[in-house]
Amino acid sequence: MTSTIAFHGAAGTVTGSCYELDLGGRRLLIDCGLFQGSRSLETLNAEPFPFTPRRIEAVILTHAHLDHSGLLPRLVAAGFHGAVHCTPETAELLEHLLRDAARISEQDAERRNRRRDRADEPPVEPLYAIDDAERALTLLRPVALRTPFVPVEGVTAELWNAGHILGSSSVLINHRGMKLLFSGDLGPDGATLVADPEAPSGIDHVIMESTYGDRARDPLDPDQRRDRLAAEVTAARARGGNLLIPSFALERTQELLLDLAVLINRGRLPQAQIFIDSPLATRITRVFARHAARLDDVEDAHVFEHPAFHYVETVEQSRALERLSGAIIIAGSGMCEGGRIRHHLIDNLARSDSTLLFIGYQATGTLGRTILDGARRVRISGHDVAVRLTVRQLDDYSAHADRNGLIAWARARLPVTGTLFLTHGEKDALAALAGALGADFADVATPALGETWVLTPASPAVRRGGPRADTAELLGRGxxxxxxxxxxxxxxxxxxxxxxxxxxxxxxxxxxxxxxxxxx
Incomplete structure (x- = not known):
């Protein structure tokens, strides 16, 4: 029987990771992630799945980030009832992430339905409910790294460390001698907290992320990165206002806290008021604290309890921060598309003495990207706000491998006898990486959203269908x-x-x- 792969997400974009495998009639998904970015792209989250959820027998997750896992509750609500395989750390993180995503989905729908300007429009339904998230969590089946398992009959799988975040993995699939390797998101060599990525070689088809395929970073050790952070914090505090840092709750916040604690302890930064204004980030940090003994570069098991850190829980406590000046406020979301960072932006964007420091990727169409690209006025939650603060970017905290790291990882998988699929990247990154690897691989493809490809052992894949007709509109600004x-x-x-x-x-x-x- 024919084996195929369908690209339902992370094709031409860095979000919504979801690959459907049909291996001799047995169907499984690699990832089931939320689309995050422009409003046009996010509309895909509410569309019917491009497959029948009841026919999917299993899901394998590469890691816990919501753009790889966040549609699991909706998949369950639509009829999926199979096992969801992932590493134990991913399962532990999802206990917090999926519940939080469901709560936000319900609250956002309620908030939008209360808006006066929407009173004459149909009510908005939440993407999924907390009950759906709870049902999804019951399906998690933790599997240790490098431990073969059988997700569906006739298929064996194995998870390898991807070095991206706590619990992240690459997925090796073996079906009747044909080997498929899904990179998941790949971390950079020498990252703090997690070990360097590793994976097998001698593969038929590789599906590899390309987020930074067009961008090389200067190699930095942790101390060099901390030097740059110290310089940014010192300059921000000299301006006199607040320093806002939009940060992803998972991994990025913990890396940042580790570095801030080290800098303060070494006398590189004076004592400061550092507010972690994200209940989810607080819960995730507790998970990291429980795993502190196993994390790379963490010498003090109590580092996340540093006296400079103030974990903000309630909305009232968060709102009270608007009276501060000279504080460091770390808040979600990392791309400024939701969460408490938005009301801090409303309070600080027009202040010439405040600073906004981006430490993570800003996808096309997001508020963060709009500000980073130089907008002088933005609209946030119904407020028109002038941008007068200082905008800075520190690219040293990326949990993704850069161009050189991606090239090295891909070459280490050789020989690859079939196709190297480049996914999870925007147009320029995909094109640059494809050009760099064209001489090393016999066949390199950049599949589009909605495409299906036929897979055979030791031969290039063949495109059979797709892409979606509206792909260009979906992947633009919106x-x-x-x-x-x-x-x-x-x-x-x-x-x-x-x-x-x-x-x-x-x-x-x-x-x-x-x-x-x-x-x-």
Missing amino acids: WQNDYAELAVNLRRDLGRIADPARRRAAIAELRAVLDAYRRP
Whole structure:
């Protein structure tokens, strides 16, 4: 029987990881992740799955990040009832992440339905409920690294350390002698907290992430990275305002806290008020603390209990931070698309003495990317805000391998007798990495969203169907980004028309254009 792979996510984008394997009639998923980024891309989360969930027999997760795991509750609600295989650490992290995602989904729907500007629109339904998350958690089946298991009849699998975050793995699939290797997200060599990635060689087909396929970073050891962080913190504190750091709750926050504690203990930074304003990050940090003895570069098991750290729990405590100046506030989400960082941005964006420091990837279409690209005004939760603070970026905390690391990892998998699929990357990164690896691999493909490929042993894969017709629209900025940019500047732009009559004429023309497009 024919074996195929379908790319339902992380194809031409860095989010929504989901690959469907049909191996001789046995169906399983590698990852089942949320789409995060532009509003257009996020609409895919609420679409019917492009497969029948009841026919999926098993899921294997590469790691706990929501763009790889966050649609599991919805998959369960749609009828999936098989096993979900992952490392023990991933299972432990998901206990917090999936419950939190469900709670946020329910709260966001409730909040949107209360908005006065939506009173005449149909109610918004949550993506999934807490009960769905609880049912998904009962399906988790932890598997240790390098321990073969059978996810479906006739298929063996094995998890290898991917070096990305706590519990992250690459997935080796063996079906009738054909070997498939899914890299998952790959970490850089020499990262703190986790060991370097490793994986087998001699593969038929490799499915590899490409997030930083077009970007090489200067090699840094932890002390060099801490030097750069110290310089950014010192400069921010000299400006006098707050230092905001949008940070992912999982891994990035813990790395940052480790470095801040080391710098303070070594006298490189004076004592500071450091607020971790993310209940999820607080819970995840406790998981890391329980595993402290097994984490790389952690010498003090109590490092996350440093007296400079203040873990903020309640909304009232979070709101009280707006009265501070000179504080360091670490809050989610990492791309500023949700979470408590948004109200801190509303409070601080217009302050010329405050600083916004990005330490993580900012995907196309996100608020973080918009600010990083130089927007002078943004719209946040109904507020139009001028951007006057200092915007900085520190790329040393990436949990992803850079271009050189990806190339080295791919070459270490040789010989690859079939196809190297490059996924989990945006257009430029995919093209750059494909060009760099073209001489090493007989066949390199960059599948598009919705494509299906036929897999055979020791031969290049053959595209059989797809892509989605709306792929280009989904992977761009999204019309909501264009609208926000227009709306936030509209009053000022109209005000620059000196003649009131010409100003009214401009408004009339805008209305006429909208009316023309609204007609069938």
